[in-house]
Amino acid sequence: MDDLQALGAESTTSDHGPDRLTTIKVIGAAGDHDGPLLRQLLLPMHPADVAELLAHAPRETARTIFTLVGDDLDAEVYAELEDELRELALEYIPASKLAQKLDDLDTDDAAAIVAELDDEDRAEVLAAASADVRVAVEGALSFEEETAGRLMQREFVAAPQHWDVGQTIDFMRKTGEDLPDLFFDIYVVNPAMKPIGAIPVSKLMRARRTVLLEDLMETPEIIVEPETDQEVVAHAFQKYHLISAPVVDRSGRLTGMITVDDIVRVIQDENEEDLLALAGVRDASAGDTVWSSVRSRLPWLVINLATALVASFLISKFEASIEKIVALAIMMPIVASMGGNAGTQTVAVAVRALAARELNAANSVRIIFREVVTGIVNGAFFALLLSSVALIWFQSTLLSLTIALAILLNLSMAGLAGILIPLALKRLGQDPAVSSGVLVTFVTDMVGFVAFLGLATLIIL
Amino acid sequence: MDDLQALGAESTTSDHGPDRLTTIKVIGAAGDHDGPLLRQLLLPMHPADVAELLAHAPRETARTIFTLVGDDLDAEVYAELEDELRELALEYIPASKLAQKLDDLDTDDAAAIVAELDDEDRAEVLAAASADVRVAVEGALSFEEETAGRLMQREFVAAPQHWDVGQTIDFMRKTGEDLPDLFFDIYVVNPAMKPIGAIPVSKLMRARRTVLLEDLMETPEIIVEPETDQEVVAHAFQKYHLISAPVVDRSGRLTGMITVDDIVRVIQDENEEDLLALAGVRDASAGDTVWSSVRSRLPWLVINLATALVASFLISKFEASIEKIVALAIMMPIVASMGGNAGTQTVAVAVRALAARELNAANSVRIIFREVVTGIVNGAFFALLLSSVALIWFQSTLLSLTIALAILLNLSMAGLAGILIPLALKRLGQDPAVSSGVLVTFVTDMVGFVAFLGLATLIIL
Numbered sequence: 001m002d003d004l005q006a007l008g009a010e011s012t013t014s015d016h017g018p019d020r021l022t023t024i025k026v027i028g029a030a031g032d033h034d035g036p037l038l039r040q041l042l043l044p045m046h047p048a049d050v051a052e053l054l055a056h057a058p059r060e061t062a063r064t065i066f067t068l069v070g071d072d073l074d075a076e077v078y079a080e081l082e083d084e085l086r087e088l089a090l091e092y093i094p095a096s097k098l099a100q101k102l103d104d105l106d107t108d109d110a111a112a113i114v115a116e117l118d119d120e121d122r123a124e125v126l127a128a129a130s131a132d133v134r135v136a137v138e139g140a141l142s143f144e145e146e147t148a149g150r151l152m153q154r155e156f157v158a159a160p161q162h163w164d165v166g167q168t169i170d171f172m173r174k175t176g177e178d179l180p181d182l183f184f185d186i187y188v189v190n191p192a193m194k195p196i197g198a199i200p201v202s203k204l205m206r207a208r209r210t211v212l213l214e215d216l217m218e219t220p221e222i223i224v225e226p227e228t229d230q231e232v233v234a235h236a237f238q239k240y241h242l243i244s245a246p247v248v249d250r251s252g253r254l255t256g257m258i259t260v261d262d263i264v265r266v267i268q269d270e271n272e273e274d275l276l277a278l279a280g281v282r283d284a285s286a287g288d289t290v291w292s293s294v295r296s297r298l299p300w301l302v303i304n305l306a307t308a309l310v311a312s313f314l315i316s317k318f319e320a321s322i323e324k325i326v327a328l329a330i331m332m333p334i335v336a337s338m339g340g341n342a343g344t345q346t347v348a349v350a351v352r353a354l355a356a357r358e359l360n361a362a363n364s365v366r367i368i369f370r371e372v373v374t375g376i377v378n379g380a381f382f383a384l385l386l387s388s389v390a391l392i393w394f395q396s397t398l399l400s401l402t403i404a405l406a407i408l409l410n411l412s413m414a415g416l417a418g419i420l421i422p423l424a425l426k427r428l429g430q431d432p433a434v435s436s437g438v439l440v441t442f443v444t445d446m447v448g449f450v451a452f453l454g455l456a457t458l459i460i461l
Numbered sequence: 462m463d464d465l466q467a468l469g470a471e472s473t474t475s476d477h478g479p480d481r482l483t484t485i486k487v488i489g490a491a492g493d494h495d496g497p498l499l500r501q502l503l504l505p506m507h508p509a510d511v512a513e514l515l516a517h518a519p520r521e522t523a524r525t526i527f528t529l530v531g532d533d534l535d536a537e538v539y540a541e542l543e544d545e546l547r548e549l550a551l552e553y554i555p556a557s558k559l560a561q562k563l564d565d566l567d568t569d570d571a572a573a574i575v576a577e578l579d580d581e582d583r584a585e586v587l588a589a590a591s592a593d594v595r596v597a598v599e600g601a602l603s604f605e606e607e608t609a610g611r612l613m614q615r616e617f618v619a620a621p622q623h624w625d626v627g628q629t630i631d632f633m634r635k636t637g638e639d640l641p642d643l644f645f646d647i648y649v650v651n652p653a654m655k656p657i658g659a660i661p662v663s664k665l666m667r668a669r670r671t672v673l674l675e676d677l678m679e680t681p682e683i684i685v686e687p688e689t690d691q692e693v694v695a696h697a698f699q700k701y702h703l704i705s706a707p708v709v710d711r712s713g714r715l716t717g718m719i720t721v722d723d724i725v726r727v728i729q730d731e732n733e734e735d736l737l738a739l740a741g742v743r744d745a746s747a748g749d750t751v752w753s754s755v756r757s758r759l760p761w762l763v764i765n766l767a768t769a770l771v772a773s774f775l776i777s778k779f780e781a782s783i784e785k786i787v788a789l790a791i792m793m794p795i796v797a798s799m800g801g802n803a804g805t806q807t808v809a810v811a812v813r814a815l816a817a818r819e820l821n822a823a824n825s826v827r828i829i830f831r832e833v834v835t836g837i838v839n840g841a842f843f844a845l846l847l848s849s850v851a852l853i854w855f856q857s858t859l860l861s862l863t864i865a866l867a868i869l870l871n872l873s874m875a876g877l878a879g880i881l882i883p884l885a886l887k888r889l890g891q892d893p894a895v896s897s898g899v900l901v902t903f904v905t906d907m908v909g910f911v912a913f914l915g916l917a918t919l920i921i922l
Contacts, residue, residue, distance in 0.1 A: 016682070016683050016696075016700070046682060048700045052700070055819075172666065173666075173669070183663045184645055184663065201666060202644045205634075205666050232477075235477075236477045238729060239509045243643075243721065260722075264699055264702075264725060268728055271728075271733070272732070275736045275809055279806050279809030280806055286824060288831065289831070300802070301802060301806075305795070305843065308795040308798045308799065311794060311795075323784070323787050329776065330777045332790075333773065338765060338766060338769065344741070347740070348740030348742055353745070356729075358516075374758070445798075
């Protein structure tokens, strides 16, 4: 591959990103406050690599870079930065300079930057921005977070249905400036500006100049309304393998487009959110401080403490039983822990299926049934296994019977609660990833301790 | 939006997918074994919608559809089907028919279908396929699963560096058939067929015909080797907002391209894998039966049982202490549960950061430090809180002191183990999502029970 790199390919897949040597040089140049060298090193780099280098470099280096060459960095660099670093950048770069940079970005990226600013910075930047940017950004911000309106760019290519391929290509050659930098489909509109077709650019380019757009276009797979949740849009992109999709306003007029690169970010973000939420973490990034980490984890631990205290309170009701048979104290964590784990498994399966839109009204009965039966089967297996262990360990048939019944009951409950709780939260309009885990663990803890200690009290004592 | 739908737009974003009425009609037509009606209903639908309908319909409906109209379904329908349904389809459609359909697909999709067949079906289908398909599919299957080689399609557009825009467009107009259906970038190659540049189609189309490709092209952000792990490729696509990327063979010659729609699937799959793995589930889909659900969850529950039994064994060593102070049995689940949850939080944060390539050699020391300090801070907070609860509940300063120390120790250990275990697994080449959770919970269970009961024995007794 040396040859390729000599020819200028930035990197092969296995080692993409700013290379170590460049990073060291940049940190050195920042240490020397060598503006020209920083410019020489950073300006040829891909904006995403500059952003990554800034994220990984010491904060001091980032500060120096913003101070010395912040004005010269590509607008895209700011679009790629994490929020935290962008805030830092704003301390060193005047709002007016940032506002100028917004002009170079597609409106969705400009809006994303402005959305993350605090109110004061936002007002300052918008006041200094061009009218075009201001209108576009304010338009985007008028939609809720995580809706299609926030992902949409106002730059798109549309052509009337009666045009032919030649006219369309000539129009695009002439218009130049006002078109988006990159586009993948052109939209065919009727006289009311409603999108009635889409043509991939590669198809347009290969068609004969006299072919009518009407004869070349296909009906768009989806037409997006800006109020739609970004997850719904992302699902449609995935399902239909879309590269771009048209967005319409209330009257059905074409007002923007959404491109797949933004959807890739949405898919990644939504997945990360679910993964963290299931583990009880509110938010996480590599740039987090101790303080932000504590804040994002404490709430769930507090809730967990509350449920653990309820469990302890219930255990304390069986104090007399435990005093008589210490084996109960020894075995009870097993019943609760197995139930908790089985419940978490079911919740993960349910959250994944809901996110992938595989779990719906049509098949929910079948899937609830499957989860409960899975719980019963697993429960029966571990009832056998664990009662044998208990029999050998404590030589007590009654204890063995108790633990068998308790584990069968708890694993069945884990299946039932593990599927019903996420479904119920979803139906209530809540995010099932956020609180299903704690609710299900609460159920399996309660059932685990109470079933085991209660059955023991009934059967053995 | 009625207007739009009247004009033929299949759906708005909020209700994309096969509509309920069509689904009911299809199920009815299948019940009547009405082949012509099925054809009339299914053939105009998007292949992804047909696949979704088949996935949600009763198995009997799917069987009838494959029998009556399987030959007429678009090849893309088979590319969209879940493995399970594709196997079902093969029972009703001769291998020779399926082989013909592969000709209509891009090679990556054809390879994905063949890869999922069992050995016998695979041999049969490949024997009946055209030479082109056979070579392409066998080429793709020669690469490991989850590598770039499996995602790559052999159809791409390349042009020599000395061509101008006009020549290139004319070439594409003439070649037609052999080009991929859709493409987003054309690659510029040197005489040795090495990709030295890429030009987005939208840029090519707008350039004047006399412009040289050399002057229009940009260095490709990445050049993919087919052995590369698909996660690495996906990360590069995300980072650089790529729509397609060139793939080269060992000698650096252009042999294929990877497009973003496949990357979207990879990102989704990898994320789902991580989410399920963290919860101890091996694999899941809406089509799972009870039996496949049990199999995908039992292994982790068995491991969990083993660790729970070790914990019980350790608890049993403190039988004498528990007999004297039943409050120990009441409080000990709290210490273990808090530790387990804090550990799981840290593991989720670490797995996310590793997957997003945010956690690396450069910042791992800082992040380990952050996690440990976060553990200590959370530990101190809950030590205070829980010791107050214990003091009020059991009126014992010593018990209160014991629980404070135990929780501080366990939450600190949760931070340390929660970050070190995923990092160690990653370094050992293991998937940190798969076993970090169980290992960390094992540590926090042990530390939780032993620290609490041990300290209690030392301090109180």
